[in-house]
Amino acid sequence: xxxxxxxxxxxxxxxxxxxxxxxxxxxxxxxxxxxxxxxxxxxxxxxxxxxxxxxxxxxxxxxxxxxxxxxxxxxxxxxxxxxxxxxxxxxxxxxxxxxxxxxxxxxxxxxxxxxxxxxxxxxxxxxxxxxxxxxxxxxxxxxxxxxxxxxxxxxxxxxxxxxxxxxxxxxxxxxxxxxxxxxxxxxxxxxxxxxxxxxxxxxxxxxxxxxxxxxxxxxxxxxxxxxxx
Amino acid sequence: xxxxxxxxxxxxxxxxxxxxxxxxxxxxxxxxxxxxxxxxxxxxxxxxxxxxxxxxxxxxxxxxxxxxxxxxxxxxxxxxxxxxxxxxxxxxxxxxxxxxxxxxxxxxxxxxxxxxxxxxxxxxxxxxxxxxxxxxxxxxxxxxxxxxxxxxxxxxxxxxxxxxxxxxxxxxxxxxxxxxxxxxxxxxxxxxxxxxxxxxxxxxxxxxxxxxxxxxxxxxxxxxxxxxxxxxxxxxxxxxxxxxxxxxxxxxxxxxxxxxxxxxxxxx
Amino acid sequence: xxxxxxxxxxxxxxxxxxxxxxxxxxxxxxxxxxxxxxxxxxxxxxxxxxxxxxxxxxxxxxxxxxxxxxxxxxxxxxxxxxxxxxxxxxxxxxxxxxxxxxxxxxxxxxxxxxxxxxxxxxxxxxxxxxxxxxxxxxxxxxxxxxxxxxxxxxxxxxxxxxxxxxxxxxxxxxxxxxxxxxxxxxxxxxxxxxxxxxxxxxxxxxxxxxxxxxxxxxxxxxxxxxxxxxxxxxxxxxxxxxxxxxxxxxxxxxxxxxxxxxxxxxxxxxxxxxxxxxxxxxxxxxxxxxxxxxxxxxxxxxxxxxxxxxxxxxxxxxxxxxxxxxxxxxxxxxxxxxxxxxxxxxxxxxxxxxxxxxxxxxxxxxxxxxxxxxxxxxxxxxxxxxxxxxxxxxxxxxxxxxxxxxxxxxxxxxxxxxxxxxxxxxxxxxxx
Numbered sequence: 001x002x003x004x005x006x007x008x009x010x011x012x013x014x015x016x017x018x019x020x021x022x023x024x025x026x027x028x029x030x031x032x033x034x035x036x037x038x039x040x041x042x043x044x045x046x047x048x049x050x051x052x053x054x055x056x057x058x059x060x061x062x063x064x065x066x067x068x069x070x071x072x073x074x075x076x077x078x079x080x081x082x083x084x085x086x087x088x089x090x091x092x093x094x095x096x097x098x099x100x101x102x103x104x105x106x107x108x109x110x111x112x113x114x115x116x117x118x119x120x121x122x123x124x125x126x127x128x129x130x131x132x133x134x135x136x137x138x139x140x141x142x143x144x145x146x147x148x149x150x151x152x153x154x155x156x157x158x159x160x161x162x163x164x165x166x167x168x169x170x171x172x173x174x175x176x177x178x179x180x181x182x183x184x185x186x187x188x189x190x191x192x193x194x195x196x197x198x199x200x201x202x203x204x205x206x207x208x209x210x211x212x213x214x215x216x217x218x219x220x221x222x223x224x225x226x227x228x229x
Numbered sequence: 230x231x232x233x234x235x236x237x238x239x240x241x242x243x244x245x246x247x248x249x250x251x252x253x254x255x256x257x258x259x260x261x262x263x264x265x266x267x268x269x270x271x272x273x274x275x276x277x278x279x280x281x282x283x284x285x286x287x288x289x290x291x292x293x294x295x296x297x298x299x300x301x302x303x304x305x306x307x308x309x310x311x312x313x314x315x316x317x318x319x320x321x322x323x324x325x326x327x328x329x330x331x332x333x334x335x336x337x338x339x340x341x342x343x344x345x346x347x348x349x350x351x352x353x354x355x356x357x358x359x360x361x362x363x364x365x366x367x368x369x370x371x372x373x374x375x376x377x378x379x380x381x382x383x384x385x386x387x388x389x390x391x392x393x394x395x396x397x398x399x400x401x402x403x404x405x406x407x408x409x410x411x412x413x414x415x416x417x418x419x420x421x422x423x424x425x426x427x428x429x430x431x432x433x434x435x436x437x438x439x440x441x442x443x444x445x446x447x448x449x450x451x452x453x454x455x456x457x458x459x460x461x462x463x464x465x466x467x468x469x470x471x472x473x474x475x476x477x478x479x480x481x482x483x484x485x486x487x488x489x490x491x492x493x494x495x496x497x
Numbered sequence: 498x499x500x501x502x503x504x505x506x507x508x509x510x511x512x513x514x515x516x517x518x519x520x521x522x523x524x525x526x527x528x529x530x531x532x533x534x535x536x537x538x539x540x541x542x543x544x545x546x547x548x549x550x551x552x553x554x555x556x557x558x559x560x561x562x563x564x565x566x567x568x569x570x571x572x573x574x575x576x577x578x579x580x581x582x583x584x585x586x587x588x589x590x591x592x593x594x595x596x597x598x599x600x601x602x603x604x605x606x607x608x609x610x611x612x613x614x615x616x617x618x619x620x621x622x623x624x625x626x627x628x629x630x631x632x633x634x635x636x637x638x639x640x641x642x643x644x645x646x647x648x649x650x651x652x653x654x655x656x657x658x659x660x661x662x663x664x665x666x667x668x669x670x671x672x673x674x675x676x677x678x679x680x681x682x683x684x685x686x687x688x689x690x691x692x693x694x695x696x697x698x699x700x701x702x703x704x705x706x707x708x709x710x711x712x713x714x715x716x717x718x719x720x721x722x723x724x725x726x727x728x729x730x731x732x733x734x735x736x737x738x739x740x741x742x743x744x745x746x747x748x749x750x751x752x753x754x755x756x757x758x759x760x761x762x763x764x765x766x767x768x769x770x771x772x773x774x775x776x777x778x779x780x781x782x783x784x785x786x787x788x789x790x791x792x793x794x795x796x797x798x799x800x801x802x803x804x805x806x807x808x809x810x811x812x813x814x815x816x817x818x819x820x821x822x823x824x825x826x827x828x829x830x831x832x833x834x835x836x837x838x839x840x841x842x843x844x845x846x847x848x849x850x851x852x853x854x855x856x857x858x859x860x861x862x863x864x865x866x867x868x869x870x871x872x873x874x875x876x877x878x879x880x881x882x883x884x885x886x887x888x889x890x891x892x893x894x895x896x897x898x899x900x901x902x903x904x905x906x907x908x909x910x911x912x913x914x915x916x917x918x919x920x921x922x923x924x925x926x927x928x929x
Contacts, residue, residue, distance in 0.1 A: 017249065033385040033632035040398035041390050045280060047434035050309045051443050076449040080301050084308050106345050107299045107449055113325055113346070113363035114297045118450070317557050377728060383640035384628035401628045404620020406560035407639050413729035415880035418557040421550045424620040478879060481728055497879075 050084040053077070057085065064139055071140040076107075081138065104132040128195060135199070183225035184208075196222045280437040282391040287431060288458040288465040289442075289487045290474065291367055295452040298323055298365035303343040305447035309432060316340045318418055320429040321369035321444050326493045330359040334495030342367075366496060367452065369444070370395065370416040370429035371477065371485030378408035378417065387426065393458075393486060394433050399425045413481045431455070458486075530907040537900010540893050541617045549620060554891035558881045559872065563890035564618035566867040567898045569720065570749075571611030571905075572646070573742065573863070576717040577750020578604040579653065579709055581782065586660070587706040592778055595771060598664065599761075599918040600754055601657045601709075606908040607753075608650055610901045617897050638723040645716035652712055656705035663698035664917045670695070717742055724874065731808030732801075732815075732874040741793055745863065748786040752837075752859040755779040759853040761913060773849060780852035783859065784841040791834050812877035816869060820888075824869045833862010 054077045058065040068074060079085050081103060082095045105123040114120055123132070135143060196219050199207040210217075306321045307314060323342030327335045327349065335354060339346065342365075349355040349363065372395050379387050379395060386402040389395050402425035409417045409426060420427040432442035436455070440446075445453045456463030465488070468474070474488035477496065544552045555562040582600030585593035616622040625643070634640050721739030728734050755776055762772050801813025816825040837855035840846045872888045875881065890898075912918060 031385060031632050031634070033388070033634070036398060036401060036632055037385070037388040037390075037396075040388075040400065041282065041396055041433075044396055044430065044433050045437040049435055049438070049440065051305060051446060053440060053446060073449075075451050077446050079305070080447055080449055084305075106301070107297060109345075110348070111298065111346060112349055112360065113327070113365055115294060118297055380634075380636045381638065381726070382634055383637040383643065384624070385632040385634040386628070401624065401632065403622065403624045403628065405618075405639060406555075407637070407723070409557065409560040410875060410878070411727050411729055413879045415557070415878075419550065419560065419620065421548060424548070481879070 049086050051079050052084075052086040052089050054079070056089055067137075068139040072142055073138065073140075099131045099133045101127050101129065101132050104136075104138075128198065130195070130198075183227075185227045195219055282437075284459075285392040285436075286458045287372070287393050287436060287486070288456060288463075288469075289369070289372070289431065290454040290456075290465045290468045290490070291487060292452045292454065292468070292472075292490045293364055293366050294491055295450045296323070296365040296367055297450055297452075298325055298342060298346045299449065300342040300345045301447045301449060302367060302444035302453060303341050305443040306429070306432075307343070309435075309443035310430075312427075313421060315421075318421065319343070320416075320427070321367065323365055323367045324497070325365050326363065326496065327355055327358065327360055328362040328493060328495070330361045332361075333358075334493060336497060362493070364491075364493060366489070366492065367444075368414065368416075368477070369487065370431070371414060371483065371487045372431060374484035374486065375482060377411040377413065377481075377483060381407045381411045383407065390433075394431050394436075395428075396430055396433060397426050397428065399423050399427075402426050413478050413483065414485075527907065527910060530903045530910070533903025534900050534907055537897050537903065540896040540900065541613075544617060544893055544897075549618075552891060552893040553618075554887065554889060554894065556886065558886045559875045559888055561618075561871055561875060562888070563868055563871075563894045563898060564614055566871040567864075567901065568611045568615040568618070569742075569867045569871070570864050571607045571614065571901065572720060573717065573746045573867070574749045574753050574860075575604045575608040575611065576649075576713045576743075577746035577748065578607070578754055579649075579713045579750070580747060581750040581754055581779075583706055583710045587703060587710055592775065595775055596754060596758075598657060598660045598916070599758070601653055601660060602912050602916065602918055603753070603757060603909060605650070605653050605657060606905055606912070608646070608653070609908075610905045612646075613904070614897060614901045638719055638726050642716060642719040642723055645712055645719055649709060649712040649716045652705050652709035656702050656709055659698045659702035659705060661917055663695055663702060666691075666695045666698060668917070713746075714743060717746055724870075727874075727878075729880050730812070730874040730878045731806070732812035732870070732877055737797065741797070744786065744790055744793060745866075748783065748790050748859060749863045751779050751783040751786055752856040752863075755783060755852050756856040756860065757909070759849060759856070776849050776852055777847065780841055780847055780855065783852070783856065784838070784847075787834060787838050787841065787859065791838065794830070794834070808877065808879055812873060815873045815877050819873075821869050821873055824865050828865035829862050829869055832858050833866060834859075837862075 054065075057078045068078070081098065085095060087093065088095050101123050108120055108123060110120040110122050127134075132138075197210070200210050202209070300323055303319060303321055303323060306312065307319065310320060312318050312320055319341040321341075322338055324336050324338045325342075325346050327337075329335070335358075337346075337352070337354065346365075349358075349360065372389075372393060374393075376389065376395055379389055382402075383405065384401050384403055386398045387395060387408055388398070399420075404419060404424050404426070406419060406426065409419065412428075417426055417428040419425070432440070432444075435442060441455050442453075445455045454464045454468055456465035458465060460466065468490075469488060472490050474490060475492055476485040476488060477492070478485075540552075549555070553562060553564070578600045582593065582596040582604075584590045585596050619625065629640060629643060633644075718739035721742035724730070724733040725735055725738030758772065758776055758779070798813060798817065801809050802817070815821060837859050840851050840855040840858075868890075876886060876888060
């Protein structure tokens with residue numbers, strides 16, 4: 001009687017509830033993720049940068065940039081040594097200039113694991129604690145061939161195949177034989193150059209070679225005759 | 230008596246109906262929210278930059294023959310992406326492999342290589358070893374085509390973009406670290422400030438602006454190469470043409486997109 | 498009649514009941530348990546305020562620590578108790594029917610304790626509930642595990658409500674009249690104690706129980722899959738973990754139920770011979786499951802070292818001869834498997850006390866086994882095999898674990914006092 005009808009109504013209600021719940025559950029399972037992911041990707045793409053590229057430096061520092069572009073350090077970005085520069089582009093706050101040998105040693109210290117063709121050296125032994133920049137301009141680090149000693153060469157010296165490096169000290173005047181009038185004065189600043197023999201013994205970086213009659217003399221005695229600036 | 234009976238049962242029935250009612254009413258809610266979100270996503274699109282991810286498919290290559298282990302890439306990455314300086318947190322890192330004459334393969338990666346490496350004779354591990362070979366292997370997120378990290382995220386917080394980069398939505402990540410556990414390369418870490426999973430994004434914020442990833446710019450020897458795999462003349466495609474390349478842990482089935490020119494036999 | 502009046506009357510009757518109860522030996526422990534729980538809660542709050550990376554001993558190289566293994570431990574116990582007690586009220590094996598409500602109640606509180614422990618491990622747990630619903634990832638084992646565990650919890654609660662309701666009806670039938678002293682939870686005498694109602698309640702309880710068993714097996718094997726799907730961890734990867742976890746659930750369910758029943762009846766009051774028989778039956782079940790468990794463990798270890806599979810060998814050796822050797826051989830194998838097996842095999846030692854000791858050792862062994870498993874799997878992952886990490890749990894994590902145990906025990910004692918967990922007997926005393 002009543003019971004049968006009530007029962008079917010109840011079953012109908014339960015079935016309807018179940019259906020609505022299932023639909024809701026399915027709709028929820030169809031993920032909203034793509035919309036959120038697209039928004040997240042845009043947010044991440046919009047983050048600010050800290051490192052400008054080296055090409056940005058060209059805008060203001062054209063001379064250094066050109067020098068650097070032609071040097072052996074052309075693959076070393078400006079910011080490798082000077083630090084992130086995007087802020088500097090906007091605010092022009094001074095960037096770090098680190099001339100310590102430790103900075104150069106990061107790449108150029110001798111390590112067995114480094115490829116053999118890569119220029120590496122025992123930095124302490126080679127530089128004796130001095131700044132590498134004393135002899136190697138970081139924007140053009142190659143050193144010219146040592147200047148030959150006084151005797152006239154039998155064959156003309158070969159023309160240089162690459163542009164001469166920017167000298168850090170004035171080029172030496174050609175040697176005038178025989179003895180000069182007196183001890184030549186020191187034409188360059190002595191800062192960072194306490195070891196005269198380091199360059200003058202072998203005639204490196206265009207320095208004039210120590211003459212034969214100075215044999216046996218040490219660094220301490222140079223300043224006694226050769227006056228500084 | 231009868232009243233009490235009715236009232237108690239009445240309340241229970243009311244309660245049950247209420248709960249079921251709320252459940253039914255709220256079940257289409259996620260559907261509604263998704264619809265609403267589409268609107269806000271559209272609004273975002275109109276205002277954002279004109280970078281279309283669908284036009285690119287990024288790839289990365291590492292020439293281990295050139296790497297000198299200077300660690301400039303690790304430092305640049307930390308500075309560019311504001312990664313904390315502590316040793317545990319890094320997005321990219323450099324490993325040094327030393328192969329002894331006996332064939333043993335040893336690896337070290339001090340502080341991810343950010344300060345470079347000390348000479349082998351100064352490390353007790355290598356001091357008395359006869360060394361056959363030694364090299365540096367830089368590593369970063371491989372942005373796999375079959376990424377285990379994306380597969381395991383319970384809330385879809387990590388995902389692959391259309392241009393092939395895997396990112397983490399820091400607003401939805403719950404920090405369960407399942408992706409850290411699932412990555413076979415150890416590329417992920419939990420960021421201590423945002424408390425969500427973090428990893429190398431190939432500097433997505435740079436590459437979408439036409440720049441290169443910070444580590445690629447920083448590398449002084451050109452060991453890291455980046456480019457668009459769709460562009461035949463991109464640096465990566467050129468390298469892939471000129472060299473035979475391999476990937477890390479191919480047996481994991483992840484299909485990485487970082488291609489290495491040479492890898493030592495026991496590479497981790 | 499104003500419905501609020503009947504609730505008020507019920508509440509007053511309840512308080513009178515509590516005031517009249519004799520203090521039981523449980524009282525002294527309650528303060529200690531509350532202290533443990535408070536410690537756990539405070540440490541959890543502190544961990545969230547300070548940042549997990551500062552207080553937990555987890556790291557990039559071992560992201561999951563003792564909190565995850567404790568979560569697995571609690572959840573494995575919960576699933577096990579549901580499965581064992583389902584022998585009684587789903588599969589109608591009569592000798593296990595007395596397990597009924599107690600087992601389900603325990604299953605609920607251990608599950609909740611497990612959830613609290615894992616909420617302490619996740620960095621942003623509140624986000625779970627929103628994003629797991631809005632942006633689910635059906636390929637994520639953790640997503641399925643979470644969803645199925647909530648379903649399991651719902652089934653458990655429904656089952657417990659109906660079983661308790663049925664017990665109410667039974668007691669009302671045995672001791673008619675309002676506010677009868679024979680049960681702790683008195684109703685204002687108006688319960689319809691008909692046979693039909695009892696059958697209806699039992700039927701719904703059966704339905705919920707069946708749903709509970711299915712969802713328990715599904716959820717727990719999915720928890721096994723959380724580990725088993727990680728190809729990067731050779732110790733975990735494969736089809737074995739889901740199966741092993743279900744077996745582990747059966748072992749720890751039998752052990753924990755036996756232990757709890759022994760403690761409840763020994764400490765709380767009189768035990769009947771039926772209870773005695775039940776404990777010995779549980780002991781026999783435990784013996785069977787331990788045997789299978791040992792079988793599984795042996796094959797897992799042997800297959801790990803056989804054949805020199807590169808990642809798998811290191812992972813297995815990490816447990817067998819590596820830093821976790823003591824935890825493995827000492828706790829998991831010796832204390833957790835061999836000693837209980839010997840106790841249970843020998844009919845002379847298979848007494849109630851013997852079963853109790855064996856069960857306690859099994860629980861310790863399973864706790865250690867879960868920890869070994871979680872740590873060894875990560876430290877031998879192909880992503881991290883080169884780093885030697887200090888994997889000892891930090892004091893914060895240990896405090897949280899202690900708090901979780903305290904919470905569980907406290908809730909059980911409260912439930913024991915306030916809820917109809919046991920069987921009614923002819924005695925008119927408050928029945929444990």
